[in-house]
Amino acid sequence: MNISDAAKRTGLPAKTIRYYEQIDLISPTRGENGYRDFSFEDVQLLHFVRRARDLGFSVEDCRTLLGLYTDANRASAEVKSIAQNHLSEIDAKIEQLNAMRETLSHLVHCCDGDSRPTCPILQNLAGDSR
Amino acid sequence: MNISDAAKRTGLPAKTIRYYEQIDLISPTRGENGYRDFSFEDVQLLHFVRRARDLGFSVEDCRTLLGLYTDANRASAEVKSIAQNHLSEIDAKIEQLNAMRETLSHLVHCCDGDSRPTCPILQNLAGDSR
DNA sequence: TATTGACCTTCCAGTAGATGGAAGGTGCAG
DNA sequence: CTGCACCTTCCATCTACTGGAAGGTCAATA
Numbered sequence: 001m002n003i004s005d006a007a008k009r010t011g012l013p014a015k016t017i018r019y020y021e022q023i024d025l026i027s028p029t030r031g032e033n034g035y036r037d038f039s040f041e042d043v044q045l046l047h048f049v050r051r052a053r054d055l056g057f058s059v060e061d062c063r064t065l066l067g068l069y070t071d072a073n074r075a076s077a078e079v080k081s082i083a084q085n086h087l088s089e090i091d092a093k094i095e096q097l098n099a100m101r102e103t104l105s106h107l108v109h110c111c112d113g114d115s116r117p118t119c120p121i122l123q124n125l126a127g128d129s130r
Numbered sequence: 131m132n133i134s135d136a137a138k139r140t141g142l143p144a145k146t147i148r149y150y151e152q153i154d155l156i157s158p159t160r161g162e163n164g165y166r167d168f169s170f171e172d173v174q175l176l177h178f179v180r181r182a183r184d185l186g187f188s189v190e191d192c193r194t195l196l197g198l199y200t201d202a203n204r205a206s207a208e209v210k211s212i213a214q215n216h217l218s219e220i221d222a223k224i225e226q227l228n229a230m231r232e233t234l235s236h237l238v239h240c241c242d243g244d245s246r247p248t249c250p251i252l253q254n255l256a257g258d259s260r
Numbered sequence: 261t262a263t264t265g266a267c268c269t270t271c272c273a274g275t276a277g278a279t280g281g282a283a284g285g286t287g288c289a290g
Numbered sequence: 291c292t293g294c295a296c297c298t299t300c301c302a303t304c305t306a307c308t309g310g311a312a313g314g315t316c317a318a319t320a
Contacts, residue, residue, distance in 0.1 A: 004267070015308060018269095023306090033315060035268055044256070051255045056230045059306065069252050079251050080243035087238055090231050097224045100186045104217050113210035121209050122199050125181045126174070134296075145279060148298095153277090163286060165297055189277065 006038040010046040017046060025049060025063060057086055136168040140176040147176060155179060155193060187216055 006028075007014045020026050021036070026045050028036045038046075048069060052062045061082055068074040110120040136158075137144045150156050151166070156175050158166045168176075178199060182192045191212055198204040240250040 002268075013308080014268095016306085019307060033268080034270095035315085047257055048255050051257070053306090054230075055234055055255075056227070065252070065255065068249075069256065072247060074247050074249070074252075075245040076241055076247065076249035076251075077243045077245060079249045080238060080241045083234060083238050083241070083251050087231065087234050090227055090234065094224060094227045094231065097186070097220055097227070100184075101217065101220050101224065104185055104213060104220065108210060108213050108217055111206055111210045111213070113207045115205040115207060117202060117204050117206065119198075119204070119206035119209045121206075121213050122195070122204075125178050125185075125195065126199065127177055127181070132297075143279080144297095146277085149278060163297080164299095165286085183277095 001038050001043075003036050003038065006036075006043055006046060009043050010050055012046060012050055020046070020049065023059070025059070025066065055086075056090060057082075061086065131168050131173075133166050133168065136166075136173055136176060139173050140180055142176060142180055150176070150179065153189065155189070155196065185216075186220060187212075191216065 001009075003014045003017055006012075006017060010017070012020075017026075018036075021028065026042055026049075028038045028042045031037045045066060048066060049062050052065055053059070057065065064082060065079065068079050107121045107124055112118070131139075133144045133147055136142075136147060140147070142150075147156075148166075151158065156172055156179075158168045158172045161167045175196060178196060179192050182195055183189070187195065194212060195209065198209050237251045237254055242248070
């Protein structure tokens with residue numbers, strides 16, 4: 001099938017699929033006219049990558065996971081380890097964002113937000129920690 | 131003062147400070163030898179940017195905030211609006227990460243993580259939603 | 261048959277926000 | 291005068307795409 005069909009089936013933009021081929025995540029065959037010809041397996045691999053990306057895995061993690069996915073002799077421990085590392089990163093990001101959120105929402109609540117120049121947000125950014 | 135002193139005082143890498151000059155966030159003067167010469171005001175502006183970046187504001191937001199900071203006639207409403215928008219973005223990111231976290235931690239708990247190939251994580255990524 | 265419009269292709273550039281490194285100038289101590 | 295720690299600019303690299311230009315292909319219609 002052509003790239004636009006593969007795009008529809010996977011929910012990935014055609015551009016992104018071309019990019020994934022360029023970085024060797026997938027390798028669809030080519031027809032005589034030079035058009036990419038996606039097999040159902042290609043589409044499945046693209047689906048896999050999409051799911052993994054949606055869960056926040058890096059493209060390099062996706063590459064590794066794809067390798068494990070297509071390796072019938074893999075050990076699930078390897079997969080679990082990658083997932084656990086990623087989970088830790090997510091936790092760290094959440095914590096960081098929560099810290100930002102707390103500070104920022106406090107500042108937003110302190111700011112009158114009117115036409116006057118006095119602004120606790122700017123004061124705080126300027127280093128006035130009151 | 132030289133760039134390394136400005137770096138120490140602001141906690142920003144010298145490379146980053148040069149970058150901020152390159153994109154016209156700051157404009158330190160130059161000595162006769164071509165070295166950047168940072169005034170205390172320059173350092174304060176860098177501090178301001180660092181704080182704002184730490185709170186997750188984009189560099190473009192920082193540029194706007196710096197402009198408001200140095201404008202004695204600003205309306206605090208403008209600042210508050212930028213901060214509120216940013217806060218919404220942070221909230222959206224947190225929500226997204228929490229969703230990922232939930233799915234992923236469930237999968238990690240379901241995976242034995244041993245030497246056998248059976249792996250619920252891969253099964254899920256492959257589209258098996260059980 | 262000619263033409264239109266929707267596909268497809270490659271290639272180049274740009275996004276955010278730095279960061280790394282090379283090549284070379286400067287300043288100061290011993 | 292030599293060494294070393296600074297400083298400079300410039301160019302490349304990272305992540306994960308995305309946009310757009312220039313041009314080839316295919317199928318339906320006038």
